[in-house]
Amino acid sequence: MLVDHEVIERAQGGDSGAFNQLVQAYRKRILGTVFRLIGRQEDVEDVGQEVFLRLYYSLDQLRAPEVFEPWLYRLTVNAAYDYLRKQRRNPESRMADLSEEQVILADAAAGGRLALEEKQKGEIRELVGALLGQVSEEDRILLTLKEVQGLSLKELEEVYQVNENALKVRLFRARQRVLKAFEGLQKQKQAV
Amino acid sequence: MREQDGLERLWEAYRQATPEPEVSVNFTPKLWARIDAARPTTWAVPVSRWAARFLPWAAAVTLALGVWVWNPSGGDTTQSGYVELLAADLMEESQI
Numbered sequence: 001m002l003v004d005h006e007v008i009e010r011a012q013g014g015d016s017g018a019f020n021q022l023v024q025a026y027r028k029r030i031l032g033t034v035f036r037l038i039g040r041q042e043d044v045e046d047v048g049q050e051v052f053l054r055l056y057y058s059l060d061q062l063r064a065p066e067v068f069e070p071w072l073y074r075l076t077v078n079a080a081y082d083y084l085r086k087q088r089r090n091p092e093s094r095m096a097d098l099s100e101e102q103v104i105l106a107d108a109a110a111g112g113r114l115a116l117e118e119k120q121k122g123e124i125r126e127l128v129g130a131l132l133g134q135v136s137e138e139d140r141i142l143l144t145l146k147e148v149q150g151l152s153l154k155e156l157e158e159v160y161q162v163n164e165n166a167l168k169v170r171l172f173r174a175r176q177r178v179l180k181a182f183e184g185l186q187k188q189k190q191a192v
Numbered sequence: 193m194r195e196q197d198g199l200e201r202l203w204e205a206y207r208q209a210t211p212e213p214e215v216s217v218n219f220t221p222k223l224w225a226r227i228d229a230a231r232p233t234t235w236a237v238p239v240s241r242w243a244a245r246f247l248p249w250a251a252a253v254t255l256a257l258g259v260w261v262w263n264p265s266g267g268d269t270t271q272s273g274y275v276e277l278l279a280a281d282l283m284e285e286s287q288i
Contacts (some may be wrong), residue, residue: 020220023220023223024220026278027215027220028212028213028215028218029212031212031213031215032210032211032212032213035210035213036210037207041213044213045215045216045219045222048219049219049222049223049226050226052223053223053227053230056227057227057230121208121209122209124202124205124206124208124209125206125209126211127202128202128203128206131202147203148203148206148207148210150207156229178198178199179195179199180200182198182202183195186198188196189230
């Protein structure tokens with residue numbers, strides 16, 4: 001926990017200062033998670049603000065300060081899920097932004113070693129983006145939380161509010177699907 | 193199995209390639225602006241509470257009125273009226 005239970009309780013009681021403390025403590029972590037979930041830097045802050053907005057108006061429903069973090073993750077997942085669904089409805093804008101990112105990467109590549117490293121990181125982000133783009137939003141979010149964010153099964157149980165067995169089945173299926181997509185990408189790469 | 197290992201390495205590389213981003217100075221002020229914009233107006237709260245209490249009563253009254261007004265023989269009256277009209281129309285036509 002990044003804050004004391006007392007801060008959460010004060011925020012639940014409508015204390016703006018305490019809510020600000022929560023935002024200060026968690027905003028970096030939430031923005032990092034949002035970035036990994038949605039894969040688009042330019043929309044990270046917007047989605048992050050949506051998470052804290054939902055937190056503000058749902059804090060009174062939080063049953064105990066101990067479950068604050070999974071609660072916050074659940075709000076993050078829901079906001080990211082809504083964003084991804086909206087993006088899937090407007091695929092054109094995504095394509096346009098991707099090419100813009102490629103232009104920036106190409107510019108950066110003109111620099112020295114740092115730019116080369118950044119380029120490699122950009123390629124990894126692009127590859128993972130392409131990989132996760134081939135599975136559903138649900139699989140994308142679940143796998144990102146488990147494999148990238150490193151959430152434990154116990155934490156994921158709290159986020160998804162399902163039992164361990166159901167979660168293991170979901171994870172197994174999601175892993176199978178992403179592995180299949182990964183194999184497909186590998187084959188494409190070898191063919192080129 | 194090789195693909196599985198490759199995928200594990202890719203997740204690890206992705207973790208490294210996506211550090212926690214820097215937060216802009218406007219993040220919190222913009223957030224508060226959004227919170228204020230989404231805040232329900234002072235009169236909306238009591239109105240929504242009143243509407244929530246009124247809704248079951250309104251549904252019950254509508255249902256009771258529906259039962260009271262409902263007339264099972266209504267359909268037959270309409271049908272006989274239509275048949276009579278049709279017969280009168282045919283009579284008129286045959287007279288011409």
